[in-house]
Amino acid sequence: GAGVSQTPSNKVTEKGKYVELRCDPISGHTALYWYRQSLGQGPEFLIYFQGTGAADDSGLPNDRFFAVRPEGSVSTLKIQRTERGDSAVYLCASSLGLGEGDTQYFGPGTRLTVL
Amino acid sequence: RKEVEQDPGPFNVPEGATVAFNCTYSNSASQSFFWYRQDCRKEPKLLMSVYSSGNEDGRFTAQLNRASQYISLLIRDSKLSDSATYLCVVPRRHDKIIFGKGTRLHILP
Numbered sequence: 490g491a492g493v494s495q496t497p498s499n500k501v502t503e504k505g506k507y508v509e510l511r512c513d514p515i516s517g518h519t520a521l522y523w524y525r526q527s528l529g530q531g532p533e534f535l536i537y538f539q540g541t542g543a544a545d546d547s548g549l550p551n552d553r554f555f556a557v558r559p560e561g562s563v564s565t566l567k568i569q570r571t572e573r574g575d576s577a578v579y580l581c582a583s584s585l586g587l588g589e590g591d592t593q594y595f596g597p598g599t600r601l602t603v604l
Numbered sequence: 605r606k607e608v609e610q611d612p613g614p615f616n617v618p619e620g621a622t623v624a625f626n627c628t629y630s631n632s633a634s635q636s637f638f639w640y641r642q643d644c645r646k647e648p649k650l651l652m653s654v655y656s657s658g659n660e661d662g663r664f665t666a667q668l669n670r671a672s673q674y675i676s677l678l679i680r681d682s683k684l685s686d687s688a689t690y691l692c693v694v695p696r697r698h699d700k701i702i703f704g705k706g707t708r709l710h711i712l713p
Contacts, residue, residue, distance in 0.1 A: 501613050522701065531703035580647060593701065595647035602706065
């Protein structure tokens, strides 16, 4: 079946602009996660959703970052007033549930470059 | 101690050799653990899950040492295609997922 998809695959923007990154999870997966990965680092947790609600957004670096999942499926990560330091690969993952044993399946990521 | 720590490597290993690396964790309440593999410029993919004492899948063996709070990954008869970054993952129930920074493995022909 279809895996997690993310669009766009690459996004180049200018400092100060607004960007939206989209994630389509695997159908039926209730949990959805956003991560950010910089070169040479492991994925850094940003936020996760159980259904429509953000269960934990403690990883969002500041209030320029916001994510929604209005219908419990597709999620959008929104970044306002982008900064050069926001450049990274933004990964989305989904899992069937929130149990410790639930495997996360990752999308291919969106590579964000802020000039 | 950091929540999840891994030796970043790189581990440069000749083809056919056995290689092992560890991941230490600080949350003693964690019950399950995962090893993910990440190829260059690709997304992480699940390699193995580790519950209780350990898990074996072909050439790969993952073990858990609760007393010392580490998990290990052992790769036997290494192949060139095993070259990747191996990420240790420690989920926390109803909480965020912690990834290690990864261990880079290079298998040399």
